[in-house]
Amino acid sequence: MNDQIARLGASLIQHGPSNDRVYLMHLAPGETETVIPAIEALAEKHGYSKLFVKVPDAAKEKFTEAGYRIEAHIPGMYGGTEDGWFLARYPDPSRADAGEAKTAISDVLTAAKKTAATPTTCPLPDGYEIAEATPDDAPALAALYREVFATYPFPVHDPAYLRDTMDDDVRYFLIKNGDTVVAASSAEVDHAGQNAEMTDFATHPAARGRGFCPVLLQTMEEEMRRAGICTVYTIARAAFYPITITFARAGYRFGGTLINNTQICGAFESMNVWYRSLGE
Structure with a gap:
């Protein structure tokens, strides 16, 4: 079964058991404060082992404060001027280990x-x-x-x-x-x-x-x-x-x-x- 793409407000996410995660694909302007608890609740409801987000620089600090760690960074991702960040939180710590x-x-x-x-x-x-x-x-x-x-x-x-x-x-x-x-x-x-x-x-x-x-x-x-x-x-x-x-x-x-x-x-x-x- 494929994971589903859905809207949280005007923001776009993908989630489901195939990837066992919530992926915030697009954060709509002004929705950082509401999206964070929404994806956390979704992950808890379904028992997902990873939350993964792609966000502009202006939203990065709110996610790090919520326990997300930086995994990747693209300078000038947005409009050639604002950096982009990929951050993750792991409800299941074992998923954070790449292992062999x-x-x-x-x-x-x-x-x-x-x-x-x-x-x-x-x-x-x-x-x-x-x-x-x-x-x-x-x-x-x-x-x-x-x-x-x-x-x-x-x-x-x-x-x-x-x-x-x-x-x-x-x-x-x-x-x-x-x-x-x-x-x-x-x-x-x-x-x-x-x-x-x-x-x-x-x-x-x-x-x-x-x-x-x-x-x-x-x-x-x-x-x-x-x-x-x-x-x-x-x-x-x-x-x-x-x-x-x-x-x-x-x-x-x-x-x-x-x-x-x-x-x-x-x-x-x-x-x-x-x-x-x-x-x-």
């Missing part, structure tokens, strides 16, 4: 830093093309996500969900070989905050190793610049080399680690935050 994954997370981060800002050029092979997805592409896009991810924190396996998000400032990009979608990604655009999350990267197992992720990322960055976006970031699997190296090579900076944050393919994984100013 600590070594892998450290190894991947070390490798990423060695390749930092060394972009590679990977032109598309003959017969492949890249384009922004339309609602008509939703079934093929969902099929790709089903092939790549056994489980995922959002219901990207469902064409109806993908169509709905296309109407809600999520832009999907596809690489096709003829009529077959072989790779995809998305940009979740916050026009008011002038930032975008680069996410949902997937390549069909039969098409891996051809440099599709860097091509998708470069294309999305170009589109985000045209859309007036100042800062782009990703929340990437901390122990997964390919996507981490892609962002490090593209000039993204490490912002911090979100411990046991996201359920992917049946297990909790820690995620690293990487960010870049498009004005650089």
Whole structure:
């Protein structure tokens, strides 16, 4: 069962048993004082083991006073001027321990830093093309996500969900070989905050190793610049080399680690935050 997206006032949250958490995705202006007790009550009601929030600098102090700890930081996330913060509180302290994954997370981060800002050029092979997805592409896009991810924190396996998000400032990009979608990604655009999350990267197992992720990322960055976006970031699997190296090579900076944050393919994984100013 997928976690649900809901409103608390004008703020946007995701919560449910799949990720076993409450995630404050968007804090509406003026709602800090009411959102904190609301998400605390929701977590207590359902017994969630983590509360995770993404907030602008103006709200950070209220969350730290409420017992939240900083896990990641993006300078100039909002409008290119106000910093963004990712904070967490763990009702179940065991979830705050990355456990055996600590070594892998450290190894991947070390490798990423060695390749930092060394972009590679990977032109598309003959017969492949890249384009922004339309609602008509939703079934093929969902099929790709089903092939790549056994489980995922959002219901990207469902064409109806993908169509709905296309109407809600999520832009999907596809690489096709003829009529077959072989790779995809998305940009979740916050026009008011002038930032975008680069996410949902997937390549069909039969098409891996051809440099599709860097091509998708470069294309999305170009589109985000045209859309007036100042800062782009990703929340990437901390122990997964390919996507981490892609962002490090593209000039993204490490912002911090979100411990046991996201359920992917049946297990909790820690995620690293990487960010870049498009004005650089």
